[in-house]
């Protein structure tokens with residue numbers, strides 16, 4: 458009897474203790490099995506403001522300052538072509554299975570030929586169906602000297618058969634204490650040149666594609682912001698066409714207009730004299 | 737202290753541990769599901785909270801400019817003037833005009849924003865930056881592209897500019913998170929300039 462009472466007493470103590478231990482064990486396991494919340498925090502933070510000073514990754518920082526080192530010698534001889542999207546990101550999609558990422562890759566090949574025929578060297582940010590990050594694509598451009606950057610897109614909307622050129626909207630030019638331009642606004646010193654370059658390409662496109670605007674427009678295009686070169690986005694309207702032949706038919710005209718636009722821009726290409734100095 | 741009860745107790749504890757080990761993954765799944773459900777119902781609750789904010793018929797009716805698409809040029813916006821009873825409180829007023837903007841124009845072709853997207857929360861920082869948190873549909877249902885994404889952001893920014901002078905800049909969040917882009921193109925890491933006028937416009941006398 459006494460033994461039974463003691464047993465009960467023990468069980469009453471041990472059971473809650475055991476349960477408590479289990480609960481603690483459980484809590485530890487639950488917290489360790491749910492890592493995405495704390496793990497995502499730094500990744501979302503780092504994707505946004507990557508500045509030159511941050512020890513973030515390989516490329517950001519130094520390339521931005523390289524064109525400033527030798528202002529006079531550089532002339533425009535490289536065009537960095539960026540077929541946007543790719544990989545898991547198809548970009549805009551039409552009903553007939555049209556994928557922006559496929560069409561811009563084929564378009565890039567045509568633009569490349571047109572540019573090479575004009576004597577320019579072409580560097581592409583992707584060759585196949587992969588999807589480099591915005592920063593990786595900018596890094597490809599920022600590693601070149603004497604380059605301009607053209608990112609190629611097909612819109613979801615807009616009057617079919619028209620093409621629009623965009624330059625980055627105003628970015629307050631900020632220079633860090635060490636004289637470097639922060640990576641996250643590398644485009645700032647090039648905005649004036651980008652506008653000139655964009656207007657020239659848009660003018661060439663407007664001659665061929667009626668209904669296109671006469672001047673380049675500004676937009677907060679993410680890809681352009683981190684690019685330390687005269688940079689434009691070219692967007693063709695649109696994926697709503699029934700099949701891609703309508704877009705493929707536009708490709709030679711777009712390629713020719715871009716090549717002519719780059720050639721026309723070449724004499725105006727002067728690298729900004731110093732950080733923060735606007736052309 | 738007979739070994740029999742000890743054995744029994746240890747046996748019982750082992751059984752409890754085994755049972756817990758079996759039950760534990762089920763429990764964990766339930767906890768995860770509950771967390772998900774809670775998140776969903778939080779958004780639901782926030783939607784329910786934001787919707788009734790729309791209009792208070794007692795407020796003075798004012799001419800409100802809403803920026804929707806143009807039927808002649810699908811890359812520009814045109815203001816449509818409607819009379820709405822609007823609050824004088826800038827936060828409430830912002831919510832009211834944005835809710836009306838998101839409800840959309842009569843002609844669905846002139847929409848600049850996805851019909852299933854809603855404003856979840858909005859507050860205004862002391863420097864005049866309106867932080868607007870939208871439901872995920874704003875990013876997932878919008879047609880991907882520079883022109884379509886810019887029209888969406890511009891229709892929000894220009895509608896705020898026309899109706900809420902206290903708002904100087906706009907920061908867009910999607911379901912409480914800062915996004916790199918809206919739908920692959922438009923940069924959401926910074927703020928959009930809404931009003932270039934230098935300082936906050938003081939409320940006109942008799943306006944309050």
Ligand SMILES: [Zn+2]
Pocket residue numbers: 541542548549557609610611880881882920921
């Ligand atoms: Zn695109």
